[in-house]
Every structure is written in C-alpha cells, then in structure tokens.
Amino acid sequence: MALLETRELTRLFGGLAAVSRVDLTVDKGEIVGLIGPNGAGKTTCFNLLTGFLRPTRGSIVFDGEDITGLRPHQIAARGLVRTFQQTTLFQDLTALENVLLGLHLSSGKGPRQVLFSRRHFPADEIARGREVLDFTGLAAHADQLSRNLPHGHQRVLGIAMALAAQPRLLLLDEPVTGMNLDESGRVMDLVKTIRSRGTTILLVEHNMKAVMGTCERIVVLNFGQKLAEGTPSQVSTSPDVIQAYLGTGVADA
C-alpha cells in the first residue's frame, strides 16, 4: 500500500514552476530514487514533503493522513524525517551528542515535561544513541566533535540523527555527495540495511551508479515535471531520460 502519495503537487516561485503537478507514490518497504538534472525540482520536492515549503497546489498524503500544509516538526513527529543536502549537524557537539539530541528532540516532550527534568541524558538513552552509532559504523568516533569528522562521516552522522528520530519514511537528500566509490558503496549498503529494518526510503541522488544499484524504482524529474518512472533498467533506457540528461542529437546543437 502507498505510504506516501502526492497528487498534482505544485510549487510556483513567482512565475516559475519549480515543481509542477507531480504525482509521486512511495509504497511501504520500497527504496525509491528521485533523480533529474540540476534544477529539476528534486530538493524543492523534499522541502514540500517535509513542510519546509508550502505547496502552491496539490496534496500530500502520508500513511492515509493529509499532511499538506503542516509545519516541519509536525511532519517529523508523524515519522517522515529528512536529511539535508548541505551537511547539517550541530557542529560544536560530539557525534554521540548529536545523535542523543536527535533522540531527544524527536521525543516530542513539551515544555512542561522538560521543565523539571535534568539535562544529563539517562543511561537508556545513551545506550540507544550508541546503538545508532554502532549501526551506522560511527561508534569509533562517538566522542569526536562533529565538525572535526571527515566529510563522509559527517554525511553518515546526518543520517544517524535522522534515524534517531525513528522515521517510517526516511528522505535522504544526496546522501553520497562528495564521497569516493568506497564510501558511497558503504553508505548505499547502509541504506539497504535501514530498509531491511522496516524503514521506507526516498532518496535524491546524482550519483547514477549508487542510484541504479540501490533503488527498486526511480522517478525522473525534469523542469519540475515527472518525466519518467520505472525500474532502473526501464529508466536508464528511456529515450526521454537520455535526452534530458545528455541533450538532443548533434543536429540540434
């Protein structure tokens, strides 16, 4: 069944349609890739799904509930959690503290519950934080300041924090950007493991090898519109997609 479904999702910036009438469906347990040339509207799409932008038109339904127009924290609380394209971490905290904060912030405790609590994290939360770091392969770097981590580890830490928020659908915005082959391979393995633990995944990525090797279904955007959809092999042989990526033939150039 569909975990996430958008109908005619549209966002205009002035006269420019960054995303135009996109129908996107993600089924429970899938790994879906969202690809397209630069400026195709992939990140705008993510911002719409997670409430950082409001759609101009159209609707977003998550697990049977209409979440169109909800604010980011409300959407995160429903189990739809994103990572960011630019590495976004709490720079002055250690890796473990970042994950603990992820655990805590997502616990949804209001001011009244936190007012009389202590700042020190209870042992069970620390154990859970370490478990998340273990799972993502960052256990050895738990006590390093996140700003001192190598780029690849910082990206993975971003994913670890999102995992701490216990997503049902995880949105990854270019998770392997700037990574070498080895690193990106490991991250893509991690993505598969996350899915096998029951989290559905929608990811935006430019690295075609990573996308083709991981995703079961791919949606191609171009100029804000859905250009094609299908299995990796269907998409990679579609003439429309090839044209969008490589341009039209020599005669038109």
Place this chain on the structure above:
Amino acid sequence: MPRKLGVSIVLAVLVILALLVPELGGDYYVHVFALVFTNVILAASLRPSLTCGQLNIGHSAFMSIGAYTSALLAKNLAVPFEIALLCGALLAAAVGLAIGYPSLRLRGVYFAMVTVAFVEVIRLIAQLWVSLTRGMSGLSGIPKPSLLGMTLTTRASQYYLVVGLAVVILLVLWKLEHSRLGLIWKSIGMGDNLAQSLGVNIARHKLLAFMLGCFFAGTAGAFYAHFIRFLFPPEFGFLMATNILVYNYVGGRGHFVGPILGAIFLSLLSEPFRGSPYETIFFSIAMLLTILFLPGGLITLPGKLAELKRWRAAASPTPSPAA
C-alpha cells in the same frame, strides 16, 4: 568532587561579599551595587533568547513596561509593592507574547530590527501619554518598595531586596538552562532547520524563551522604578537596550556566567561616566576590544592567559637555532 566544592566556595564568598556591601561602603556604594544587580538580572534574562539565536536589541522596552506598570499601580492605586512588581513583570511578558508571536519567525537582523523599532515605540508612548506617565516631566513620587506591608525605607534594605531578587532569578534561569529545555534552546541556536526536521516546534520554544526574558526584564524594571523613584522615558531607550546586549557579548555567550560577569564588570567600570556622553563611547570601546581580542568574552580570559603562559614556557627554554 573538588571542582564542585571550589565552585561552591567561590559562590559563598561572592554572596558574603555582596551582603557585606552596606556594611563596608556607604550609601553611595549601596546605590551603585543595587544598580549593578539590576543590570545582572537584565543581562541574564536576555540569555535564553540569545541562546535560541534571536538577536533582541529591545530588552529595555520590557524593562520600561515593568517599571511604569509597577510605579503607576503603586502610586495611583496604592497597590502593594509585591503585587505591583508581579503585574509589571506579567504585563511585560504579555506584551512580549504579542510582539514575539508575529515577529519571532523572522531571523537574524530582521528580528533585531523589529525589536529596535519596538524600543522606540515604547519610549514614545511613555513620552507622549502625558496624562498617564507625565511624559518628559518624568514620573516622580513613586512609593518605596515594601515587603509584607513593611516599607523598606533604608537604602541597605532595598539593596538586600534586589540581591534576593537577582539570586532567585539567576537560580531559575540556571535551572532552566541546564534542563532539557535549555538543550532545546541551544539546538535551535545551533541549527534551527535541523532542530525542526527532528521534530522541534521552534516557534513555540523561541516564544517561550523570549517571554521568559521579558518577564524578568519587567521584574528588574519594577524594582528600578521603586528604587530610583523617578522614571524618565529616554532612560529606557536604545542605549540601555544595546548596553544589555553588550553585557552579554563582553561577558561571553558561551557560558551562563558570561552575562553576569559582563554586567558586573561593565557597570562598575562605567560608573564614573554614568549619565555623561562618555558612557556611550566607553561601551563602544569595550565592545570593540572584546570582538578584537576576546571574541569569546571575558569568561574565556583565564583560558587564554593559561594558553599564553604555556606558549611562553614552551618557547623560552629552547635555545634559538642562531645561537
């Protein structure tokens, strides 16, 4: 724990020193230190908002609201001091809610501009609503503070009152900063998008931090009104608002003690210039020197000195290669 013990000893010595001021000095020192503690409350109450990454250059407006509310209630309606003070603080917080709700979604300099404009609005209201505030003639004849029906007539007793207020407020703020609420504020300051994406209602938490600051600024204002017993609208202008901000930056924003230290240090040091045009110059120079040499504020000074010492020690015994 030796460290904890050391901190307790330092705190105890400071409290005893503070309590001894009326014994050791005359009325002049009592007056000066009462204002120092007022400034400590103001500086510390700005911190929650700053921790959330909101640059509030309008804190004096909320002090003004607390001051005028409390003074007018006590003077015109003979409301007891405690209740007048509470009303002043509550009205300041309520106005904070009304101003903060629409403007806290603005970030950085845009929010700062709203707060600057608000200082001017409050100043002009106090200046132009002559029938209520007596405008530029100033509001005089404000009753002295009282506690449980007993009027605090001596300067020393009023001083003890503000020390008590400051201690209670600092304890509350310290407790909050070291609770999980403080952690959420810090996370918003470090990365509001990230905090949001993890499920934090940043609008609500920013508003709460802001209102809390307004409440305590109103408290400080109310005490000020009954202590000085004369209110003059321009006192609560842009200059005082920037001073409160400067206390935070010069003291240091990285630690709870920063604003307290900044307020004590700058208010004492600027005392000879109080009320003269040199006061502004003094604060500007203090701010510039801090930004240039101690970007982390005064609280980072011991660490910097230790670093310098280590560096010297490491450099001196090594013979220069030329020798």
